[in-house]
Structure formats: structure tokens, C-alpha cells
Amino acid sequence: MPDSPATTVKKLPQSRVQCTVIVPPEDVKAAEEKVLARVSKQMKIPGFRPGMAPPELVRGQVDGEALFDDVIRQLLPPLFDRLLKEHGIRPIASPKVDVQSKDPLTLVLTFAEKPPVTIRGLDTIRIAKREINVNEKDVQRMVDYLVQQHRQMTEVERAAVEGDQVTIDFVAKDHTGAEVPGTRARNYPVIIGSKSLIPGFEEQLKDLKKGDQKSFGITFPDNYHAEHLRKKPVTFDVTATKVEQVQTPAFTDEFVKTQGIGESVIEVTGRMQASMREEEERMDRARREQELLDGLVKAVQADLAPELIEQETRSLVDNLRERLSRQKLTIDDWLSQVKKTAEEVQKDLATEARRRITLRFGMEKALEEKKIEVTDEEMKTVVDEVIRSMPPEQRKDADKHLVPGEDEYAELKWRRRVEKFMEMMLTSPSPSPRSDA
Numbered sequence: 001m002p003d004s005p006a007t008t009v010k011k012l013p014q015s016r017v018q019c020t021v022i023v024p025p026e027d028v029k030a031a032e033e034k035v036l037a038r039v040s041k042q043m044k045i046p047g048f049r050p051g052m053a054p055p056e057l058v059r060g061q062v063d064g065e066a067l068f069d070d071v072i073r074q075l076l077p078p079l080f081d082r083l084l085k086e087h088g089i090r091p092i093a094s095p096k097v098d099v100q101s102k103d104p105l106t107l108v109l110t111f112a113e114k115p116p117v118t119i120r121g122l123d124t125i126r127i128a129k130r131e132i133n134v135n136e137k138d139v140q141r142m143v144d145y146l147v148q149q150h151r152q153m154t155e156v157e158r159a160a161v162e163g164d165q166v167t168i169d170f171v172a173k174d175h176t177g178a179e180v181p182g183t184r185a186r187n188y189p190v191i192i193g194s195k196s197l198i199p200g201f202e203e204q205l206k207d208l209k210k211g212d213q214k215s216f217g218i219t220f221p222d223n224y225h226a227e228h229l230r231k232k233p234v235t236f237d238v239t240a241t242k243v244e245q246v247q248t249p250a251f252t253d254e255f256v257k258t259q260g261i262g263e264s265v266i267e268v269t270g271r272m273q274a275s276m277r278e279e280e281e282r283m284d285r286a287r288r289e290q291e292l293l294d295g296l297v298k299a300v301q302a303d304l305a306p307e308l309i310e311q312e313t314r315s316l317v318d319n320l321r322e323r324l325s326r327q328k329l330t331i332d333d334w335l336s337q338v339k340k341t342a343e344e345v346q347k348d349l350a351t352e353a354r355r356r357i358t359l360r361f362g363m364e365k366a367l368e369e370k371k372i373e374v375t376d377e378e379m380k381t382v383v384d385e386v387i388r389s390m391p392p393e394q395r396k397d398a399d400k401h402l403v404p405g406e407d408e409y410a411e412l413k414w415r416r417r418v419e420k421f422m423e424m425m426l427t428s429p430s431p432s433p434r435s436d437a
Contacts, residue, residue: 009087014305015115017089023075023105031074035067072097072107083109090114093311112305117365125295127288127426132280134273142272143251150259153244159207160243165191166205167242172234180234182226191246198224201236208240288426297355300362304354312353313346320349367417370424374416382416383409 006022039062076097083089091111100106153165160166168190172183192202204216215237220229249255253264262268324334335342366372374382383402387395401408 007083007086009083012110014303015113016305016307017087017111017113019083019087019089019109019111020100021079021083021107021109023079023107025104027075028071028105031071032067035070035074036062039067039070068102072099075107079107079109083111093305093308096307110307112307114361115302115304117300117302117361119296119299119362119365119369120301121299122296122366122369125292125299125425126428127291127295129288130284132277132284134276134280138276139269139272142276143269146261147248147251147255150255151246151248153246155242155244157210158243159209160192160205160240162193162206163191163246165189165244165246166208166240167244168205168238168240170236170238172236174232174234180229180232182229183234183236187241204236204238205240208238208243210240210243212240214238214240285426289422292422292425293359296362296366297359300358300365302358302361304357308357309350309353312357313350316349316353317346320345363418363421367421370421372417372421372424374413374420378416379409379413382412386412 006024008020010018010020012018080095084091089111090113092114093112095112096110098108098110100108156164166189168188169186170184170188172180174180190197190202190205192205194202196202198218198220200218204214204218208214215235217233217235219233220226220231222231224230251265256262256265256268262271321331324331329337331342335345338345340348386402387398390398400406402412403409
């Protein structure tokens with residue numbers, strides 16, 4: 001349709017449509033009257049019941065800029081509807097609204113439509129499986145962990161030896177004798193030979209008896225987790241408060257029967273090996289899925305409108321604020337923890353926003369190209385599985401939402417289509433598996 005005298009429409013790059021609209025004065029007046037009528041119901045003006053004060057009197061009681069913003073908001077919904085119908089605009093995000101002038105009221109609305117999307121080399125994306133090897137050492141580590149959970153401690157009066165657990169109080173001091181922050185602990189248990197502390201520390205605990213005190217020098221390793229302690233020479237003052245002999249049970253058929261975890265060592269280690277293999281396969285599947293998605297993002301070609309990225313970025317910012325609020329953290333505290341500036345985080349979120357939009361468009365295109373669909377029978381199975389996984393009290397209401405036409409049903413269908421696509425791509429012939437070695 002041709003533009004109306006009060007509206008001009010211009011196509012912009014990146015699949016955007018810009019509409020410049022001169023709003024008729026009578027429309028502005030009608031919108032303002034509706035806003036003032038709504039505001040008057042919330043105001044207490046002497047001599048008038050709520051909602052009965054004259055518009056001129058109410059106008060004098062409200063902030064002019066706030067009133068203007070409310071009038072714009074009142075005008076936008078019908079204006080959006082008219083523009084979309086008259087000009088066939090199909091936006092995929094909230095439009096950007098700018099005020100070009102107040103008299104006459106002229107609005108510039110920028111709509112972002114879905115851009116053309118192509119995928120180059122979709123059929124060449126192949127993610128190789130990793131060869132899964134669960135060896136005897138892996139199983140032995142699990143066995144060691146298991147028996148350590150059942151070890152017994154017996155306090156002794158003798159000097160500590162390799163394998164004993166010594167409970168200590170300690171603090172580190174620098175060359176001036178000042179305490180080094182973050183190095184004080186009380187009632188700290190250490191098994192000599194466990195290599196759980198920095199190199200050289202546990203050796204110094206040998207021959208200590210309950211009540212003994214000892215000072216010794218140590219230099220923190222250069223890869224220590226606390227940066228301020230790396231390569232730092234200190235003197236530790238240690239007091240032994242308890243020495244215990246550690247008795248670790250043997251991993252035998254009798255042990256596994258007594259603990260109720262199996263009938264024999266062979267049975268239990270076999271289950272351990274199978275469990276570890278399943279976990280390794282699950283992790284490798286997750287890796288392959290992520291690499292497939294990364295490959296899809298790289299293959300997608302789409303010129304994204306800045307408005308799309310800005311809206312997605314705002315959504316990510318809101319999600320971050322909500323998460324920090326639940327953790328009782330302020331933005332400043334969190335920025336200090338991650339050692340980034342607000343500008344750096346904003347840039348990171350914008351990059352992630354671009355990636356998410358690209359992946360969303362790319363997945364839609366891939367599903368279309370590969371003709372990935374879900375039948376009604378498949379969806380019935382999916383819905384039944386979801387309902388069975390719900391608590392009994394939620395199942396009744398689920399029937400109302402998990403039906404065609406509802407958002408939750410559409411979301412389930414989308415997920416199932418994506419699952420089918422991932423399965424197809426990951427089971428296609430791929431390069432030879434690579435080894436862990």
C-alpha cells in the first residue's frame with residue numbers, strides 16, 4: 001500500500017524497516033485524556049473524588065516529561081498494529097522508538113525483521129568421537145576413594161609417622177615476622193604422605209607428638225592458586241593438637257559384602273568400570289554437541305540488526321542481575337570477583353547475544369534444510385514422558401498447557417526437533433576416532 005500523508009516508510013540495511021509517523025493532534029489529545037483519566041484515579045485532589053478532577057487540574061499535578069512518556073506509550077500499541085498491517089512488516093523484536101519532534105509529534109519507529117539466513121558447509125560439519133579408555137588406574141582411584149571413606153582413626157601418644165593423620169594449628173609469617181593473610185588455620189587434619197598441602201609441608205610433620213610446636217621455612221610454588229602467595233618464602237609456626245593412626249580396610253569380597261555394595265570385588269569393580277565408561281561417554285557426547293553448535297554458528301551467514309543484539313543483550317543483563325540478586329551480590333562485588341570492568345562485561349554479553357541469535361537463526365535454517373519434523377505420535381510420547389516426570393499435583397494442570405497451540409507445547413516440539421537434528425548430525429559418518437593419548 002502507498003504511504004499515508006503522515007507516514008513514510010524506508011527500508012534500511014540489516015533487514016530493518018524505518019517508519020516516520022506524524023501523529024495527528026487529535027490522536028495526541030485523545031491519548032493524553034486517557035492518561036490523565038487513569039492518573040486521576042490514583043491521585044487525591046482536595047474537593048474531588050478519585051477520577052473526577054478536571055484534566056487541566058490533573059495535568060498541573062503531574063511531571064510534564066512523565067506525562068509525555070505515558071502519552072507515547074498510550075499511542076504506540078494501535079500505531080504498531082496499523083503499521084504492521086498497512087506495510088506488511090513482520091518484526092521479530094520490540095521496535096526502537098525515537099521522538100523526532102514534539103510539535104507536531106513525530107515518531108521514528110525502527111522494526112527489525114528476520115534477516116536472510118544461509119548456512120555454508122552444513123554437511124561438512126563432523127565431530128569425531130573420542131576413544132573412551134577406562135584403565136586399571138582409573139578403577140583403582142575409585143577403589144582408593146571408596147576404602148578411604150571407611151578408614152578408622154585411633155589417637156596415639158607416639159610421634160607421627162608416614163600415613164598418620166596429624167591435626168594442627170598453623171600460621172605463616174613473612175621475613176619481618178608479620179602474619180601472611182590467608183595462611184592461618186585451626187584444627188586442620190593432614191595425613192602425612194597424602195600430598196594435599198604444598199610440597200615439603202607434610203614432611204615437616206613427621207616425628208611431631210601431641211602438643212609439639214615447630215617452625216620451618218617453605219616457599220610457595222609458582223603455580224599456587226592464591227596469586228599473592230606464589231613464590232613467596234614464609235615461615236610456618238605449627239602446633240600439633242592430635243596424632244592419629246589411620247587404618248584403611250582392605251578391598252576384599254568380605255569388605256564389599258559388609259558394606260552392602262556387592263557380592264564380590266570382581267562384581268563391584270566391573271560396575272565401577274561400566275559407570276566410569278558411561279560418565280566418560282556422557283561427557284564426550286556433551287563435548288560433541290557443544291562443538292557441533294559452535295560449528296553451526298561459524299557456518300551461519302546472517303546480517304543481524306543492532307536492535308536485535310541490543311534487545312538480547314538487555315535480556316542477558318537482566319538475567320545476570322537476577323542471578324546476582326539471588327546470591328546476595330551487588331554488581332560491584334561481582335565485578336571485583338571476576339576482575340572485569342562494567343564495560344568489559346557489557347562487551348562480553350553483547351558477543352554472547354550475537355552468538356545466541358546467530359545460533360537460533362542457524363538452527364531454524366538447519367531444521368528447515370534437513371526437513372526435521374516431529375509427528376503427532378512422537379509428540380504424544382514426548383508429552384507423556386514430561387507429564388510422568390512431574391509431581392502428581394502438577395499433572396492435572398499440565399494437560400491444559402501441553403497441547404497444540406500452547407507455548408509450552410511449541411517449546412517441547414522445538415526441543416524435540418533440535419534433538420533429532422543433533423542425533424542425525426552426530427551419528428553421520430565421521431573421521432576416525434582420536435585417542436586420549
